[in-house]
Amino acid sequence: MENLSGTNYFDLFGLAPRFAIDLNSLELSFRRLQAEVHPDRHASHTENEQRMALQLSTAVNDGYRTLRHPASRAQCLIGLAGKSGADASAAVAPAFLMAQMEWREAIEEARGASNAAALEALSRRLRHKVVVHEKELAVALDERGDFDAAAQRVNELRFYEKLRVEIDDALDRLDS
Structure with a gap:
């Protein structure tokens, strides 16, 4: 699954696009990225740079939430493969x-x-x-x-x- 700006969350966090991921690596990457792009770090920059920092921070937060949870991580992989994925109307046994x-x-x-x-x-x-x-x-x-x-x-x-x-x-x- 990609966010509106086209960010591949696995790439963003330096992870292989797999369901079985190392959650500790995800956590470490999240903390590192959040420290780099947090909007507070860019408060003295231009308005455009502040806006970009906010967008990046949002992508990092969204990606972390998505990859941390198994169902949304699986949905992300299904989306990256170009498949429609799960929805409420999908048939179940x-x-x-x-x-x-x-x-x-x-x-x-x-x-x-x-x-x-x-x-x-x-x-x-x-x-x-x-x-x-x-x-x-x-x-x-x-x-x-x-x-x-x-x-x-x-x-x-x-x-x-x-x-x-x-x-x-x-x-x-x-x-x-």
């Missing part, structure tokens, strides 16, 4: 649709019963599912170049992220 319903029912049941232990167990199961999906994404993108499978996994990861928020919200309500 019927088994996954059934699993969505089961997850939601389990969360609602645990929430309704104020069962923190059940919610914690769901959270652990969900973390495991996310790890498995991220490994599948790495294989699809880095080894097979299967952008259709990757797009489906991105949609599934986005669903899991929504589930994580639901579980966290339910746990927060129990704590308050």
Whole structure:
């Protein structure tokens, strides 16, 4: 995925365009770039230079957010390959649709019963599912170049992220 100015985020951070990236290298590159282009460092420069610094800083921040998160990093790679990528209308397997319903029912049941232990167990199961999906994404993108499978996994990861928020919200309500 490129931002409006055409910046390839992997190039910006000096990373190979792969799903499996070194997050520590990303973090170090982010800190170095942000120190170089931060608008405060350019406050005494011309208005045009200040504007450029702001645009670069925005690109660095956007790129960091994009590459730091697996689903958006995968979407970025799909976009760089010239593929349309994941969207809400992409077909998902019927088994996954059934699993969505089961997850939601389990969360609602645990929430309704104020069962923190059940919610914690769901959270652990969900973390495991996310790890498995991220490994599948790495294989699809880095080894097979299967952008259709990757797009489906991105949609599934986005669903899991929504589930994580639901579980966290339910746990927060129990704590308050």
